[in-house]
Structure formats: structure tokens, C-alpha cells
Amino acid sequence: MNAMSHPYAGDGTHTKSYYAASANPAPERPELSGNGEIDVCIIGAGYSGLSTGLHLVEKGYKVAIIEGARVGWGASGRNGGQIVNGLNASLQTIKKRYGQDTATFVAGLVQEGGEIIRERVKTYDIQCDLKDKNIFTGLTKAHMRELEERMNLWASYGIKNQEMLDKDQLRAHINSDLYEGGLIDHSGGHMHPLNLALGEAAAFEKLGGTIYEMSPVIDVDTEAARPVVRTAKGQMTCKTLVLCGNAYLGHVVPTLTWRVMPVSTQVMATEPLGEERAHALIPQDACVEDIRYILDYYRLSGDKRLLFGGGTVYGGADPSDIESKLRRNMDKVFPQLKGVRVDYAWSGNFALSFSRVPQMGRIGANTYFAHGYSGHGVTGSHTFGRILSEAIDGDLTRFDVFENVPWYPFPGGRMFRVPYSMVGSWWYALRDKFGV
Structure with a gap:
């Protein structure tokens, strides 16, 4: 398949990451060809699509997933591998914007994604180096106050598995002098993200689901009573369509294109x-992220490499030299690693919503979507997949709450959303630098 057929995915193979190099064996699935019909068709074989699909086949639905590249090709197969509870937007922010009832609702599900992942790994014996605990670190006194406020806020909603760590206590977890202290979440964790996706895909297929790979969607009819998905070689008609392309859905569904930014x-x-x-x-062996606006995140892999991530490029472009972009920060955290060889360096897109709250909704009567996890997609996508499956199965209770949360376009519209976001990130980076 040539690059012209995969405008967003090159030749459709996985990026040259450590995860791809250490992935568990997986079959190559066929392309969609000819005309087919199915109960539920899902676009996107990342966590959102796989989670939705697996929940539905467990309920007895006939489900097909159409993927433009390979399973887990996007953010689901190249992220930091960290199970971080919560949304990008804090519970306090959600309360201010949308009210106490919405904040209480969100607090009731912020740990659900991690619980789903652990259940999937156990039930389907997914080999993905799953480990417990994640740590948020603070570089300034202001960061430490923010972490303590977070812990107390979450505790007020009954979430009490977090504890503060002062500088000395943190040294038992992270051998670095960079931080003032941190907050450990005992219900967090980390894993090999691509192997998690591959394991979920295998479980989905074992229960009767079908996955088509290397089948970029070129057109979607969401207005028909039975939605139709078209690819270069085939089409699928369904009773219910679920859009889970997230940052890589492109312009296939214009209604969604400008809701998020890669x-x-x-x-x-x-x-x-x-x-x-x-x-x-x-x-x-916990995973770590600091709480700056443009943060560092890191952890150990199963074979004892340091996986170190960070940086952002609004609009989704790849930096020309990823290693140089990250190494300076890694050396600040762990100067004892100066000169260590870097074997892999890669980039990938996540979908950012302006409010930093994921979006879920419907287009017409029979097309559902979920996207915009804003960097917290590992857990959020698994939770939203369950909620989407509930809605498709007739229980709209939780779906309706998210569908009714207002979404906001990026200021400046299509032309200026990237420069607007860059200016905002510079401002918050300055606040982090000066500890305010």
C-alpha cells in the first residue's frame, strides 16, 4: 500500500519506536474490501475503539473495527504508557465551569479507566509489563501547594489513595535533586501501551469481533438511517457507527475536525x-510526571530502559531532532545519565480540546463519537469506551452527562488556533519557571 493511500499514516506500519521493536506477535489483518453489513462499525483501532468494541462483543453485539493503519498505530501505541487518573482539567476547574453535580459525576469515574485496564489484563492474560503507582512531582513551593490542594480535593470526593511526599521521602522513589517533593497515587501505574492495545485486539477477535487494517476511511455517511463507511476498496453499512479516530480522524467528518487540535x-x-x-x-519502579504546563514524564521499561517523554508541538508536527529536544531535560532530572545511549526516539499526536475535557456526543441518530482526551487518553479512552458501549446498549445515563457538557472552539478559529495555543503555553511556562 503506497503513501498516497495512507495520507496520515505513511505506509501504515508502526513508527520506529521502542514499543514497536518490543511488541508481542500480532497478525496482519485484512483490508476492508467489497460491501459488508454489521451491527456496530467502529472507526479506529486505538484504545477508544478497542475498549468500545470489546465491551460490546462481551454483550453479544456483532462489531467490526476499521483501522487506517495497524492496531494501535496512533497515540495508543506510542504514548508514555502511564496510567494517570483524572482528566486534564482538574476537578476544581470542572466544578467552576460546569457545576458541583458534574464535578461529583466526574470524580466518580476518574479511577475507572485504570480499573478497566487492570481487569482486561487479568481477564485476557495480556502481557504488557503492568506495574503499580505513579508520582506527580513539584519543582517549586507553588507546585507543592498545588499538589496538596489536589490531594485534599480528591479526598473530599472519597478518593483517598494519594499521599504527599516531601523532598527526602521522594528520594526513596526518584533519585534526583530536582524536585521539592511530590504526590504518589497508589492506584496509578504504567505498562507497555502497544502490547496493551494488541492484547485488547486479540481479546476482541477471540469473542467474535472483526478488525480491518490498512483501510483508511475516505467518506462517512452519518445522515443515513443506517450509517455507511467507505474506504478505497469497500464499504460497511451498520446500525450504529462509532467514531474513534481522535487526533487522526482528519477531515473525514468535517463536523468534528475543528473541535480538537492535534x-x-x-x-x-x-x-x-x-x-x-x-x-x-x-x-x-513507579512512573513519574511533573506538574508543569509543558511537563516531563518518565518510567522504566520492562527491560530496564529509561523511557523519557515531554515537549509539545501544537498542530501535530514532528520535531526535527527528538533526542536533542528531550535529552537536556533528562539530564536535569538524572545528571548521572549524561552520555547514556538513546536507542529509540519517536513522536506522536494526541487530540487537545480547548476546555481540556474530553468530548462525547452524537451526529444524527446513530453515530457516536469520543475524542479530545488532551494527554490523558490512556485511562480516559477506556472509560469512554465503556460509556459508549452502555449508550449503544440502551443505557444513556452516563453518556448524556458528557454529551451535555458544553464544548468550546479554539479562539482564533482554524487559522489562529495554533499560535494562540503557543502563546498560552509560553505564558504558563513562565509561571512555572518563576514559581507562581
Whole structure:
């Protein structure tokens, strides 16, 4: 398949990441060809599509997933691998914007995505190096106040598995002098993200689901009583359509194109460090992210590499030199790693919503969508997949709450959303730098 047929995915193969290099064996699925009919058709074989599909086949639905490249090709197969509870927007922000009832509702599901992941891994014996705990770090006194406020706020909603760490306590988890302290979430964790996606795809197929790969969607009819999805070689007619393309849906569904903006983030993987050296860096094997606006995030892989990520590029372009972009920050966190070899460096897009709250809704009567996780898609996508499956199965209780949350376009419209967001990020970066 040539690049012209995959305008967003090159030749459709996975990016040259550590995850692709260490992926579990997986079959190559056929392209969609000819005309087909199905109960539910899902566009996108990332976490949102796989989660929705797996929940539905467990309920007995006939489901097909159409993927433009390979399973987990997008953000689901190249992210930091961190199970971080919550949305990008804080519970306090949600309360201010949408009211106490919505904040209470969101608080009731912020840990659900991680619980779903753990259940999937256990039920379907998915080999993805799943580990527990994540740590949020603060670089300034202001960051530490913010973390304490977060812990107390979550505790007020009954979420009490977080605890503050002062500078000395944090050293037991992260061997770095950079931080003032941190907050550990015992219900967080990390895993190999591509292997999680591949394992969920295998479970979906074992229960009767069908996945078509290398089948970019070129047209969608959402107005028909039975939606139709068209690719270069075939089409699928369905009772219910679910759009889970997220940052890579492109312009296929114009109604959704300008609701979110693609933003790229970067990750690199060092050479294997060995058990002793890796343990000296992160003794408890938790994953870590700081709370700056443009943050660093890192963890150890199953074979004891340091996976270090960060940076953002609004609009979704890939930096010309990912390693140089990330290495300076890695050296600040762990100066003892200066000169260590980097074996892999890659980039990928997530979908940013202006409000930093994911969006869920319908187009017409029989087309559903979910997108805009804003960097918190590992857990959010699994939760939203369950909610979408509930709605399709007739229970709209939770779906209706999210569908009724207002969404806001990016100021400046199509032309100026990128420069507007860049100016905003510079402002928040300055606040982080000066500790305000």
C-alpha cells in the first residue's frame, strides 16, 4: 500500500519506536474490501475503539473495527504508557465551569479507566509489563501547594489513595535533586501501551469481533438511517457507527475536525541500563510526571530502559531532532545519565480540546463519537469506551452527562488556533519557571 493511500499514516506500519521493536506477535489483518453489513462499525483501532468494541462483543453485539493503519498505530501505541487518573482539567476547574453535580459525576469515574485496564489484563492474560503507582512531582513551593490542594480535593470526593511526599521521602522513589517533593497515587501505574492495545485486539477477535487494517476511511455517511463507511476498496453499512479516530480522524467528518487540535509529544528510550542502575534511578519502579504546563514524564521499561517523554508541538508536527529536544531535560532530572545511549526516539499526536475535557456526543441518530482526551487518553479512552458501549446498549445515563457538557472552539478559529495555543503555553511556562 503506497503513501498516497495512507495520507496520515505513511505506509501504515508502526513508527520506529521502542514499543514497536518490543511488541508481542500480532497478525496482519485484512483490508476492508467489497460491501459488508454489521451491527456496530467502529472507526479506529486505538484504545477508544478497542475498549468500545470489546465491551460490546462481551454483550453479544456483532462489531467490526476499521483501522487506517495497524492496531494501535496512533497515540495508543506510542504514548508514555502511564496510567494517570483524572482528566486534564482538574476537578476544581470542572466544578467552576460546569457545576458541583458534574464535578461529583466526574470524580466518580476518574479511577475507572485504570480499573478497566487492570481487569482486561487479568481477564485476557495480556502481557504488557503492568506495574503499580505513579508520582506527580513539584519543582517549586507553588507546585507543592498545588499538589496538596489536589490531594485534599480528591479526598473530599472519597478518593483517598494519594499521599504527599516531601523532598527526602521522594528520594526513596526518584533519585534526583530536582524536585521539592511530590504526590504518589497508589492506584496509578504504567505498562507497555502497544502490547496493551494488541492484547485488547486479540481479546476482541477471540469473542467474535472483526478488525480491518490498512483501510483508511475516505467518506462517512452519518445522515443515513443506517450509517455507511467507505474506504478505497469497500464499504460497511451498520446500525450504529462509532467514531474513534481522535487526533487522526482528519477531515473525514468535517463536523468534528475543528473541535480538537492535534498536538505532538515526544518520547525516547535509552539503552538497557541493567537492574542495578535502573533501580538506583527509580527504586520503587513507579512512573513519574511533573506538574508543569509543558511537563516531563518518565518510567522504566520492562527491560530496564529509561523511557523519557515531554515537549509539545501544537498542530501535530514532528520535531526535527527528538533526542536533542528531550535529552537536556533528562539530564536535569538524572545528571548521572549524561552520555547514556538513546536507542529509540519517536513522536506522536494526541487530540487537545480547548476546555481540556474530553468530548462525547452524537451526529444524527446513530453515530457516536469520543475524542479530545488532551494527554490523558490512556485511562480516559477506556472509560469512554465503556460509556459508549452502555449508550449503544440502551443505557444513556452516563453518556448524556458528557454529551451535555458544553464544548468550546479554539479562539482564533482554524487559522489562529495554533499560535494562540503557543502563546498560552509560553505564558504558563513562565509561571512555572518563576514559581507562581
